[in-house]
Amino acid sequence: MSLIYLEFDFKVKPVEPASDILMAELGELGFESFVENEEGLLAYILKSEWKEQTLDDLFVLQQPDFEITWTSKEIEQQNWNAEWEKNFHPIRVGDGCMVRAPFHAKEEVTFDIVIEPKMSFGTGHHETTYMMLQHILNTDFEGKSVLDMGCGTGVLAILAKMKGARSADAIDIDEWCYLNSLENVERNNCADIQVFQGDSSLLKGKKYDIILANINRNILLEDIPIYANSLNKGGALFLSGFYLEDLDAISSKCAAHGLEFEKNLEKNRWVSAKYVN
Known part of the structure; x- marks a missing residue:
C-alpha cells in the first residue's frame, strides 16, 4: 500500500x-x-x-x-x-565536479556524482550545499578521516571520499536521509562510507581530521562544542546553513572552543565558513 x-x-x-x-x-x-x-x-x-x-x-x-x-x-x-525530475537539473561546481541524477547524461569531469535525492536534502542546488562542495574541491582530503554531519543525500561525504579521504562517516537524524545516503554512497561506489541515523550524541569518543556540517544556525551553535571536541589537532571544521548576519555568532562560538576563523564563502546571503584548530 x-x-x-x-x-x-x-x-x-x-x-x-x-x-x-x-x-x-x-x-x-x-x-x-x-x-x-x-x-x-x-x-x-x-x-x-x-x-x-x-x-x-x-x-x-x-x-x-x-x-x-x-x-x-x-x-x-x-x-x-x-x-x-521536473525540478532537478544537473549542476557544475567549478570545472571539475558535476552533480546529476541517474537520468542525466554523464559528462567528462573529474568528479561525477550521481544523486537520487528522493525525499532528502542535498542535491547541490541550494547555496549552502554548493558552497560546501566548493570548499571540498579546494581542500586536500587525501588520507583524512571525515565526518559529514547532517548528510542529507550524502553528497558531501561522497565528494570527500572521491578526493581521497581515508574514511568517512555520514550522519543524519532523518530516516529518509539515512536511507537515501545509503543508496547514494553505493551508487557512487563509495560503499565504505559509514552511514548512521542519529544526532551529535553519536560523536562521543570519535575523532576526525575534517568535519563538514551543513545544518542550520541553531543546531550549529548547540553542537559546535561537540565538533570542536571531535576534531583532531590541526583539523578543519566547515560549517554552513546560516546567513551572513549569523557569521559573528558562529565565529564567536567557535573561538570560545579553540577554533580559529580562516575564511568564508558567500552566495545570496548564505554563508559557508572554515575554522581550524
Whole structure:
C-alpha cells in the first residue's frame, strides 16, 4: 500500500528570505521534503501527520512584509520521482565536479556524482550545499578521516571520499536521509562510507581530521562544542546553513572552543565558513 502525501504549493513574495523561513518552520511541523522554485516552494507531508490547524501558528505567515498563499493536493509516494525530475537539473561546481541524477547524461569531469535525492536534502542546488562542495574541491582530503554531519543525500561525504579521504562517516537524524545516503554512497561506489541515523550524541569518543556540517544556525551553535571536541589537532571544521548576519555568532562560538576563523564563502546571503584548530 502506497503512502499518501499532501503536496502544498506555496506562492511566496518576496521569495527570499521568506521561502527559507517558511521551509525552516515547516520542517519543525513534520513536513519531510521541499522543492524550491521561482515562485516559492513545494512542501510535502504525510497525510496521516497533517492536521487542519498545522499552519495556524506559523510565524512567517503573520509577517506583513511577506505575501504567502498556497494550495494543496494528495500525491502518492511512487509519484515523487516524477515531481523532482521536473525540478532537478544537473549542476557544475567549478570545472571539475558535476552533480546529476541517474537520468542525466554523464559528462567528462573529474568528479561525477550521481544523486537520487528522493525525499532528502542535498542535491547541490541550494547555496549552502554548493558552497560546501566548493570548499571540498579546494581542500586536500587525501588520507583524512571525515565526518559529514547532517548528510542529507550524502553528497558531501561522497565528494570527500572521491578526493581521497581515508574514511568517512555520514550522519543524519532523518530516516529518509539515512536511507537515501545509503543508496547514494553505493551508487557512487563509495560503499565504505559509514552511514548512521542519529544526532551529535553519536560523536562521543570519535575523532576526525575534517568535519563538514551543513545544518542550520541553531543546531550549529548547540553542537559546535561537540565538533570542536571531535576534531583532531590541526583539523578543519566547515560549517554552513546560516546567513551572513549569523557569521559573528558562529565565529564567536567557535573561538570560545579553540577554533580559529580562516575564511568564508558567500552566495545570496548564505554563508559557508572554515575554522581550524
